[in-house]
Amino acid sequence: MSKEVKKLEIMKTALNLFAQNGFYTTTIADIAKEMEMSVGNMYNYFHSKESLAKELLIYTSKIFGDEIKKINDMNVSTEEKIKEIVKLYFNMAKEEPELVDYFMRVYLSNKEIFSNGCEGMLCVSAFVTEIMIFFEEGVKKKELKNQDFFAAFGLFMGYIGGLAFLFREGILGKNLDEYIEPVSENIYNALKA
Amino acid sequence: MHSKPKVFWIDAVGCNGCSHSFFNYPEIKELLNKVELLYHPLLPSPEFKVQKSDILIIEGALKTTYFPRLDFNLVELISELVKLSKKVILLGTCSVYGGMFGEGVLFNKQKEGKFFEFKEKMIALPGCPPHPEWIAYVIEMLVENKNILLDKENRPKEIYSYTSHMGCLRNEYFEWKIDALDFGTKEGCLFYLQGCQGPFTHSSCNRILWNEVNSKPRAGTPCFGCTEKEFPKKNLFKTETFMGIPADIPLGVSKRAYLTIAGIAKSLKNDRLNKRLIDENN
Amino acid sequence: MKITKKIITKIEGEATLKLYKKDSLIEFAEIEFWQYRGMEEYLKNRNYMDACVINPRICGICGHSHLIATSKAIENALNIKITKKAKILREITLGLEIIQNHIKWFYITLYPSVKEINYFKALEFSREIAKIIALIAGQFPHNSYAVPGGVTCDLTNLEIIKVKNFLSKMFDKYQEIIDINGKSEDLEILFEDIPKETGKGINKFLVLGDNLYFKSNGNAEFIKEEDSISLNKNVLYKGSFYEVGPLARNLENYLIKKVYEKYQDSIYTRIFARLYEVNLIFQYLLKRIDEIDINEKNYIKPTKKSGKGVGIVEAPRGSLIHQIEIEDEKIKSYNIIVPTQFNLSNGTKESPSPAQASLIGEYEKQSDLIFKCFDICAVCVSH
Numbered sequence: 001m002s003k004e005v006k007k008l009e010i011m012k013t014a015l016n017l018f019a020q021n022g023f024y025t026t027t028i029a030d031i032a033k034e035m036e037m038s039v040g041n042m043y044n045y046f047h048s049k050e051s052l053a054k055e056l057l058i059y060t061s062k063i064f065g066d067e068i069k070k071i072n073d074m075n076v077s078t079e080e081k082i083k084e085i086v087k088l089y090f091n092m093a094k095e096e097p098e099l100v101d102y103f104m105r106v107y108l109s110n111k112e113i114f115s116n117g118c119e120g121m122l123c124v125s126a127f128v129t130e131i132m133i134f135f136e137e138g139v140k141k142k143e144l145k146n147q148d149f150f151a152a153f154g155l156f157m158g159y160i161g162g163l164a165f166l167f168r169e170g171i172l173g174k175n176l177d178e179y180i181e182p183v184s185e186n187i188y189n190a191l192k193a
Numbered sequence: 194m195h196s197k198p199k200v201f202w203i204d205a206v207g208c209n210g211c212s213h214s215f216f217n218y219p220e221i222k223e224l225l226n227k228v229e230l231l232y233h234p235l236l237p238s239p240e241f242k243v244q245k246s247d248i249l250i251i252e253g254a255l256k257t258t259y260f261p262r263l264d265f266n267l268v269e270l271i272s273e274l275v276k277l278s279k280k281v282i283l284l285g286t287c288s289v290y291g292g293m294f295g296e297g298v299l300f301n302k303q304k305e306g307k308f309f310e311f312k313e314k315m316i317a318l319p320g321c322p323p324h325p326e327w328i329a330y331v332i333e334m335l336v337e338n339k340n341i342l343l344d345k346e347n348r349p350k351e352i353y354s355y356t357s358h359m360g361c362l363r364n365e366y367f368e369w370k371i372d373a374l375d376f377g378t379k380e381g382c383l384f385y386l387q388g389c390q391g392p393f394t395h396s397s398c399n400r401i402l403w404n405e406v407n408s409k410p411r412a413g414t415p416c417f418g419c420t421e422k423e424f425p426k427k428n429l430f431k432t433e434t435f436m437g438i439p440a441d442i443p444l445g446v447s448k449r450a451y452l453t454i455a456g457i458a459k460s461l462k463n464d465r466l467n468k469r470l471i472d473e474n475n
Numbered sequence: 476m477k478i479t480k481k482i483i484t485k486i487e488g489e490a491t492l493k494l495y496k497k498d499s500l501i502e503f504a505e506i507e508f509w510q511y512r513g514m515e516e517y518l519k520n521r522n523y524m525d526a527c528v529i530n531p532r533i534c535g536i537c538g539h540s541h542l543i544a545t546s547k548a549i550e551n552a553l554n555i556k557i558t559k560k561a562k563i564l565r566e567i568t569l570g571l572e573i574i575q576n577h578i579k580w581f582y583i584t585l586y587p588s589v590k591e592i593n594y595f596k597a598l599e600f601s602r603e604i605a606k607i608i609a610l611i612a613g614q615f616p617h618n619s620y621a622v623p624g625g626v627t628c629d630l631t632n633l634e635i636i637k638v639k640n641f642l643s644k645m646f647d648k649y650q651e652i653i654d655i656n657g658k659s660e661d662l663e664i665l666f667e668d669i670p671k672e673t674g675k676g677i678n679k680f681l682v683l684g685d686n687l688y689f690k691s692n693g694n695a696e697f698i699k700e701e702d703s704i705s706l707n708k709n710v711l712y713k714g715s716f717y718e719v720g721p722l723a724r725n726l727e728n729y730l731i732k733k734v735y736e737k738y739q740d741s742i743y744t745r746i747f748a749r750l751y752e753v754n755l756i757f758q759y760l761l762k763r764i765d766e767i768d769i770n771e772k773n774y775i776k777p778t779k780k781s782g783k784g785v786g787i788v789e790a791p792r793g794s795l796i797h798q799i800e801i802e803d804e805k806i807k808s809y810n811i812i813v814p815t816q817f818n819l820s821n822g823t824k825e826s827p828s829p830a831q832a833s834l835i836g837e838y839e840k841q842s843d844l845i846f847k848c849f850d851i852c853a854v855c856v857s858h
Binding site: 119120121122125126128129130132133135136137138139140144146147148149150152 | 438440456
Binding site: 204206207208209210211212213214216217218219221222234235236237241260261262263264293294321322375376377378379398403404405406407408409410411412413414417419425427428429430431471 | 583
């Protein structure tokens with residue numbers, strides 16, 4: 001097994017453990033144990049929990065970024081694209097909840113551990129760049145209102161992130177899929193030109 | 194060369210700024226000694242007469258409505274002169290693209306202009322005004338019968354392959370995405386908030402400098418893209434953005450690449466450049 | 476009566492002069508401008524800041540005056556005050572524009588209509604003057620460094636020292652052209668065969684700007700534009716024509732006054748005033764530059780978005796007026812009145828404009844010189 005593949009496996013394991021037990025309580029030793037590796041060997045792959053956390057962030061951001069890029073490249077209206085992004089996000093939240101969980105909860109609520117080398121957009125640029133392109137093209141095609149980037153970004157991501165959170169907490173009355181349509185419509189109505 | 198090349202300089206619809214810019218060329222006397230000046234709108238020259246020339250220099254734009262020049266209708270006069278000349282230098286944005294006063298001789302903004310059929314003998318020197326060294330360079334090259342490499346719009350590559358961003362003193366601020374929040378500061382890049390068009394404007398202003406000492410961005414004024422087809426665009430002191438993303442980005446990169454690098458640069462704070470450059474307290 | 480129509484070139488742009496003669500003397504003159512560029516229309520509906528880029532391009536030789544007048548008009552409309560530092564810097568660049576203008580005018584426009592001259596010394600001089608402007612404003616011609624609220628540059632003492640030393644050097648050099656006592660070899664040579672009393676005007680003077688050391692003697696409210704025989708409009712002050720320009724604004728200077736008392740408002744006095752004014756501007760700027768406080772702000776951001784305003788400056792050729800109406804940051808209307816309009820209006824035989832009056836009663840062969848004495852800017856007129 002190549003080092004890269006092994007690294008990926010460790011990251012996926014860590015994702016699971018972070019989701020189950022929380023980021024702070026999970027230790028490198030816990031991850032090693034789950035991987036059936038020695039702690040010493042683990043350090044060959046990641047120097048610290050922080051460096052693992054950073055790589056995970058780059059990894060998850062790239063997954064989202066790649067998927068949104070596919071949507072950006074589609075020859076459809078911005079309204080359609082919004083629906084595709086919402087669908088993508090909700091599917092991820094259902095099928096890879098630990099990934100979404102990590103992205104939303106660990107990254108956004110533990111900013112201090114990312115202060116050294118992962119500031120601002122540094123580790124999430126793959127994702128943010130695609131979101132920027134999405135917005136920019138929407139405005140250029142005169143389908144979205146021209147406004148401050150973060151005002152639009154917050155409305156979009158905060159909204160779908162919030163729903164994913166409610167879903168994870170088991171509070172949603174219906175299946176997440178049933179929210180794709182109304183949520184997309186609300187976002188489009190709020191952002192349209 | 195047996196005799197000096199004959200130069201005919203005519204002013205169409207403009208402001209004479211191209212001439213006044215040329216007057217600032219330090220070796221103007223030596224340069225003009227190499228040619229025979231048949232006519233110039235300001236400098237002493239023989240009496241005006243429509244005649245053959247080796248180099249015709251046209252300054253200013255064309256108007257489709259009647260515009261008199263030296264008892265001619267301007268467009269007819271230009272037509273005569275162009276036909277009687279071996280080479281034509283289109284001096285300034287007005288002459289090349291039309292600028293603010295009308296149509297250009299070679300182009301009408303994005304489209305082909307009235308005298309497009311004579312493209313082969315034309316050399317385009319856009320700029321409002323063009324830099325005196327550019328004018329001198331083209332005249333010298335023609336006098337010495339040297340080949341001038343031209344781009345698709347007949348602009349000399351040795352001038353217009355550069356962007357006015359190249360050599361800008363605010364380059365470090367551009368690299369680190371630190372914006373000038375107001376006018377009147379040494380610090381900050383003028384690209385994001387003040388409308389600076391330097392990264393996508395073809396010109397060597399910041400490479401050779403104006404009047405040998407300065408440039409607009411160095412003096413805190415954004416580049417207005419005065420060498421470009423659409424000059425003067427609207428809202429010249431504001432960068433057009435779509436959801437905060439600049440509508441025009443540096444030449445040669447994809448928007449995706451630019452946004453990635455810009456986002457990263459902005460995330461990595463440059464402490465030195467985020468402060469006032471000269472401050473008694475630090 | 477014989478009528479001669481001639482196109483006057485080698486001025487900024489061109490003008491048509493119609494001379495009505497009896498014998499070889501001019502009985503009456505009409506001045507026509509047939510070019511029109513539509514600047515005021517072009518400005519409409521644009522953001523007011525755009526005027527700072529467009530208006531300098533009204534003219535290649537005095538565009539900086541148009542820039543300053545633009546910024547002043549907007550500042551007046553939006554209630555903006557600028558710092559003393561910004562004011563002094565504008566005085567320097569505007570003063571220098573006047574200087575480069577006068578020297579080009581004397582040696583390139585005026586002199587060759589009488590005698591041959593090595594005009595390259597004028598270009599060398601004006602090039603150095605343009606360099607000083609560029610040190611502050613970025614470039615010359617066509618900079619936009621004076622914006623509503625101040626200036627865009629942020630000089631260090633290095634540039635200020637350089638500007639100051641440069642000013643001193645050029646002031647010294649200017650003494651070869653006309654010295655501080657008013658002695659000028661080139662001027663005397665020019666008048667070897669021309670009577671100094673030639674070309675008297677209407678002896679009425681108006682100064683509306685108060686930049687540099689100039690003192691206004693009127694109020695722009697009394698200005699009226701009216702249609703004329705060609706595309707340019709006549710300009711009247713309280714219903715009468717007035718002469719504007721260097722002679723009008725320097726009559727308090729004792730040397731210029733002395734010449735004026737001897738030759739009245741003849742072409743000689745007009746030329747002398749224009750040449751000598753350069754010395755006075757140099758002196759004034761050298762004094763003003765020491766008053767710059769480097770720590771003052773260069774720029775204060777405007778807050779108001781609508782208003783009506785007027786900007787007046789004494790430009791190279793006299794009082795220049797810009798009037799603007801701004802609505803929600805957009806230009807609703809713009810009007811420009813240039814000095815050449817004052818001096819070259821078309822009046823009647825009984826009530827002629829300054830240029831007409833100075834031509835009447837003179838020989839046709841002198842008409843070129845008399846006319847060019849007003850330093851005509853046809854480019855500005857056809858704005």
